[in-house]
Amino acid sequence: MPTDTKRVRAPEVSQSPSLFSCGPAVVLPSHGARADGRQRDQVDVRPVFVRCGLVSQAKGSAYIEAGDTKLLCSVYGPKETERKDETDMKCGRLTTDMRFAPFSCPERGSWIQGSQDKNFSLMLQESLQPALCLHKYPRSQIEVNVMVLENSGSVQAHAITCASLALADAGIEMYDLVLGCSIRQDGSSYVVDPTYLEENNWSSSEHQGGLTVAFLPSLNQVSGLQSDGEMTEETLTAGIRTCIEGCYKLYPVIQQALVKAVRRAAPES
């Protein structure tokens, strides 16, 4: 039979591609040092890189990187509200939208918002709303859009920080910055600012849970709180205090980034 020289012959035996994918997830040890060298049971947040004013089309924007987690937030507004109701006449409205890029998680996601994304957006709105001076913007709408570029854990907390930075960069009047921090309770020990593997590591021990806190450092108020899993009351209150400490650790970095952004936008007048 004349051979076909124009085509590359396929192998005669075919195998499923899933055989070549990574093995099952590694179960992380619940004591000892963490995978990236940080300590358990200590307020050891990942160092962050923050920068404001990256998105030129938006009124204000911010980018945050913590370990491998990367988030971008842009703020539009105040603009006129399309749908009006009674409360809009006196104060403005805040709309938040948090989306995960399809390439952000280890498993490819879709562009359409799932229910989990909507929960994140709602938590973001609840955390940011107390900090804004919305009564100064009647009949207006402020839009906050967060895009997660890479999800390597603790996304909710960093989204809150990023969004409040972007709002400050946009010149929206705020009572205070909002910082977010999350912990993961694993039995009797906890890890602050968990990575993706640490977050999704559901081992069989009791008292497993996660906690995210949104905190206003200067006013010393908690504006958002979300927890899941099973924790006792003392663990929960201790966890909130830990998160607040974690927020205080982030505070100087965030302040520095804002100051730099103001200087960059307008050198000493």
Added chain:
Amino acid sequence: MSPTRLCVPGDKLCSVEDCIMGTGVYLRHGYIYSSLAGYVLRKNEGEELPVISVVRETEVQLLPDVGAIVTCKVTSINSRFAKVHILYVGSTPLKDLFRGTIRKEDVRATEKDKVEMHRSFRPGDIVLAKVISLGDVQSNYLLTTAENELGVVVAHSDAGEHTVTLLWRDGGVQPQVETGDRKIIIQFMSTSDLHCPHSYERRKLCVLVCVSVF
């Protein structure tokens, strides 16, 4: 002025006994805190205490407020009102779109019931107006042109591309000058020059510049 210092929202600036509040700050428990990320300015304005405010050099986001003079463009007219897009608040351009309405009775101060909207405004006219109300749930910002300094500033003629100088009476547009094809019309008139006895109590004119393009 003390050297400028940068602050972020939530920074405690000073006590309320030391300064008076300006813009970009808020008061809480007897202390003044910053509500913007920007430069702290302390100004002595002749009162006992200096005024402290936080400013950002980038354009301040202004919202049309009651009593503000705005520049707007007419988008559609009706026998009862004209709808406009607000473009400038004072001299600051707005980045986003705000809508306003000029009702028939707010076009001029005298003879309000004899106003004819299609003779007073045309779509595409640039109008100087004043905000009288933020409006309620259904309506947009309510504007008025019923003052001497307010009214149509620039208009397009029927021919389309040419602009005409306008003299207007009491806020309404009365195209007095024809749309010359190659005429450049620049007319400056002051109100005192043209005070003449007329059935209207005072003819209202305004400084108008216009350029006709051919």
